[in-house]
Amino acid sequence: MVSLCTADTANLRRSILGRIRKTRSGCWIWTGACSYGRYPHDTPYGYLRVNRKHIQVRRLVYVLFGNQPPLRQYRVESTCGNSLCVNPEHLVRSATGKSVGRPVKKENRQLCLWEEK
Secondary structure (H helix, E strand, O other): OOOOOOHHHHHHHHHHHOOOOEEOOOOOEEEEOEEOOOOOOOEEEEEEEEOEEEEHHHHHHHHHOOOOOOOOEEEEOHHHHHHHOOHHHHHEEEEOOOOOOOOHHHEEHHHHHOOOO
């Protein structure tokens, strides 16, 4: 993971908070840039550029807002099953390759703002 020591964490927090939409269910939906992976059926994940590297927003939020140590060999997943949720209370760390979140039903899949519905 990119060293957050060289990044301005106050500006990074502001940038993240400016790109989320809070829902009644408690989810913080990422409204910034998304990546879908290789296949059309892949779920979207939020990304942000930090120190010229694209980082998954969930990992940044887990470290910046959850006061957790930086991660290398762990995945950060949402327990609510929403791939664009970045609420620190919904994020958990899991070993690489082990999924802890519920599978996302196709009708509940969040879309990036630019994706047609």
